[in-house]
Structure formats: C-alpha cells, structure tokens
Amino acid sequence: xxxxxxxxxxxxxxxxxxxxxxxxxxxxxxxxxxxxxxxxxxxxxxxxxxxxxxxxxxxxxxxxxxxxxxxxxxxxxxxxxxxxxxxxxxxxxxxxxxxxxxxxxxxxxxxxxxxxxxxxxxxxxxxxxxxxxxxxxxxxxxxxxxxxxxxxxxxxxxxxxxxxxxxxxxxxxxxxxxxxxxxxxxxxxxxxxxxxxxxxxxxxxxxxxxxxxxxxxxxxxxxxxxxxxxxxxxxxxxxxxxxxxxxxxxxxxxxxxxxxxxxxxxxxx
Numbered sequence: 001x002x003x004x005x006x007x008x009x010x011x012x013x014x015x016x017x018x019x020x021x022x023x024x025x026x027x028x029x030x031x032x033x034x035x036x037x038x039x040x041x042x043x044x045x046x047x048x049x050x051x052x053x054x055x056x057x058x059x060x061x062x063x064x065x066x067x068x069x070x071x072x073x074x075x076x077x078x079x080x081x082x083x084x085x086x087x088x089x090x091x092x093x094x095x096x097x098x099x100x101x102x103x104x105x106x107x108x109x110x111x112x113x114x115x116x117x118x119x120x121x122x123x124x125x126x127x128x129x130x131x132x133x134x135x136x137x138x139x140x141x142x143x144x145x146x147x148x149x150x151x152x153x154x155x156x157x158x159x160x161x162x163x164x165x166x167x168x169x170x171x172x173x174x175x176x177x178x179x180x181x182x183x184x185x186x187x188x189x190x191x192x193x194x195x196x197x198x199x200x201x202x203x204x205x206x207x208x209x210x211x212x213x214x215x216x217x218x219x220x221x222x223x224x225x226x227x228x229x230x231x232x233x234x235x236x237x238x239x240x241x242x243x244x245x246x247x248x249x250x251x252x253x254x255x256x257x258x259x260x261x262x263x264x265x266x267x268x269x
Contacts, residue, residue: 001110001111002109002110002112002113002114002115002116003114003115003116003136003137004106004110004115004116004118004134004135004136004137005023005115005116005117005118005135005136005137005138005139005245006118006120006131006132006134006135006137006138006139006173007019007020007023007117007118007119007120007138007139007141007178008120008128008131008132008138008139008140008141008155008159009120009122009140009141009142009148009151009152009155010122010123010124010148010150010151010152010153010154010155011122011123011142011143011147011148011151011152012122012123013122014122014141014142014143014148014180014181015141015143015180015181015210015216016119016120016122016141017038017040017045017046017049017119018049018180018216018219018220018226019139019141019178019180019210019238020036020046020117020118020119021036021046021049021050021119021225021226021227022225022226022227022238022241022242023117023139023227023238023241023242023245024036024083024115024117024225025077025080025083025225025227025228026225026227026238026239026241026242027114027115027117027242027245027246028077028080028081028082028083029080029227030242030246031082032082032114032115033082033112033113033114033115034082034083034084034113034114034115034116034117035074035083035084035085035086035109035113035115035116035117036050036083036084036085036086036117036119037060037086037105037106037109037116037117037118037119038060038085038086038087038088038119039060039088039097039118039119039120039121039127039128039130039131040088040119040120040121040127041060041061041088041089041092041093041096041097041121041127042088042089042090042091042092042093043088043090043121044059044087044088044089044090046085046087046088046119047075047085047087048220048223049219049220049223049225050075050077050085050223050225051222051223051224052075052077052078052085052087052223053223055075056075056087057072057073058072058073059073059086059087059088059089060073060086060087060088060089060097060105061088061089061092061096061097062089063086063105064096064097064098064101064102064104064105065096065101070086070105070108070109073086073087074086075087079228084113086105086109095126097126097127097130099130099133102130102134103134106134118131118134118135119131120132123151124154124155124158128155129158129162132155132158132159132162132163132173133162133163133164134163134164135159135163135165135173136165136173136174137173137174137175137176137245138159138173138174138175138176139176139178139207139245140152140155140156140175140176140177140178140202140204141178141180142177142178142179142180142198142202143179143180143181144179144181144182144187144192144193144194144195144197144198145192145193146193149193149198149201149202150201152177152202153201153202156175156202156204159172159173159175160172175204175205176204176205176206176207176244176245177198177199177202177204177205177206177207178207178208178210178241179195179198179206179208179209179210180210181210181211181212182195182209182210182211182212182254182255183211183212184211184254184255184256184257184258185257188257195209195252195255206252207241207244207245208237208238208240208241208244208252209237209252209253209254209255210234210237210238210241210254211233211234211237211254213232213233213234215229215232215233215234215235216234226238227239227242233253233254236253237253237254240252240253
C-alpha cells in the first residue's frame with residue numbers, strides 16, 4: 001500500500017506546487033515509485049512545473065467520472081523512471097472532486113505506487129479538504145511571515161479534526177513543516193520570522209528550510225523540478241528535506257548569513 005503525502009498550506013503563493021514537484025521527484029530519484037496528483041481543479045499548474053502540459057489528454061476528473069482509465073490519464077515523467085503525474089482539470093469546478101471518486105482513484109493508485117504526493121490547492125475549499133482527508137502524512141508549507149504562519153496553523157487544526165484518520169480514531173496524520181523563501185539576511189534585519197519563531201507558533205517537526213533563490217523561479221519557468229538543480233542551495237535543501245521525510249537524519253543548512261570571503265568581497269560573487 002502506498003503512503004499518501006499531502007503538500008498543503010493555508011495561504012497561496014508559498015510554493016506548494018514547487019514543493020510537491022520537488023518532493024515527488026526526490027522520492028522517485030531515490031528509487032520509490034511515485035505519483036504526484038494535482039488537486040487544484042480549475043487552476044492546474046503541476047503539469048507546467050513538471051513540463052508535461054502538452055501531454056495532458058485525460059485528467060483526474062475524467063478518471064473520477066469514468067471517462068478515462070487511470071492508465072490513460074497518468075503521465076510518465078521523461079527524466080525519472082519511477083515518476084508519474086496525474087494532472088487536474090482546467091475546465092471543471094471544485095465540486096467535480098467527489099469523496100467516493102477520489103477515494104476510488106487513490107485506492108487504485110495505492111496498489112501500484114509506493115508514494116502518492118497530493119498537491120493541494122491553498123486554503124480550505126473542497127479540493128484542499130479532499131487532499132487532506134485521505135493523507136497519512138502532511139508537509140505544511142509556509143513562508144516565514146505572520147499571515148502565512150497563521151493560515152498554516154489553521155490548516156493544522158483542520159487536519160486534526162477533519163481527516164479520515166481523525167474520524168476513524170487512528171494514529172494522527174504525521175505532520176512536517178517546510179519553510180520556504182527563507183532569507184537569513186532579512187531575519188537579521190527583523191523583516192522576516194526566524195525558524196525558531198515559526199516552530200514556536202506551529203509546534204510541528206521541521207523537515208526543511210528552502211532558501212530564497214532565483215533558481216526556484218527559473219526552474220518553474222523551464223518546467224524543471226528544482227530538486228534536479230543539484231548545485232543550487234534550493235535544490236540541495238529540497239534533497240535534504242526528502243531524505244528527512246524518509247527518516248534520514250541530516251543537519252539543517254542555509255539558516256545563517258553566508259559570510260563572503262575576502263576575494264568575493266573584492267571581486268563580487
């Protein structure tokens with residue numbers, strides 16, 4: 001049976017889809033058969049970040065409605081052998097995701113995959129609640145700013161009360177905090193919450209800190225999961241996060257201001 005991981009947040013624009021793509025790709029690169037499912041019906045973006053938008057013929061809603069089989073809708077990634085994408089529909093509304101339909105699709109996926117990564121829309125609308133409901137684990141994505149952290153806290157509260165695990169009195173969803181767009185320089189200037197500030201508010205284990213990086217935007221525009229940019233700070237930070245998700249212990253990086261060497265101060269860089 002597959003492990004279902006939801007990537008969620010309360011606020012939009014914090015990097016959920018970027019993180020879903022990176023985490024799913026990272027799991028597949030480590031040899032686990034992985035599918036990333038886009039729950040953002042009407043506003044799908046996962047296929048763009050995964051560079052497979054031109055290959056979308058059938059989508060998640062088509063499978064739910066019996067208009068296509070799962071095999072017809074799944075898109076195999078061209079770069080990583082064990083990675084697949086199930087795109088969302090751009091032409092339907094959120095009500096197209098029915099409880100029974102989503103459960104049926106996830107059950108079928110569970111028979112063939114090790115990990116199902118659910119890319120949740122922001123907030124607490126139907127698609128987000130559906131993505132959270134069936135999760136075994138959750139990666140809560142937040143920026144280090146008050147409004148983002150507050151909204152993430154709201155999402156955590158909903159997971160505690162409205163998930164399948166909560167309803168069936170099972171072991172709770174295992175929660176992880178992923179802090180994105182982190183800038184130690186801005187933390188020092190008092191413009192941004194520190195890692196410890198966010199941890200104190202949310203009180204869930206920290207799985208990774210993704211530094212603010214132009215590489216993230218570049219990768220999104222090029223359709224490359226940022227974890228594949230192995231030389232970049234952001235790519236390395238996502239790789240660390242995936243390793244921690246799999247139970248490996250790694251020290252946290254990119255939390256402090258990098259002091260430039262004398263040569264870099266003289267010649268730039």
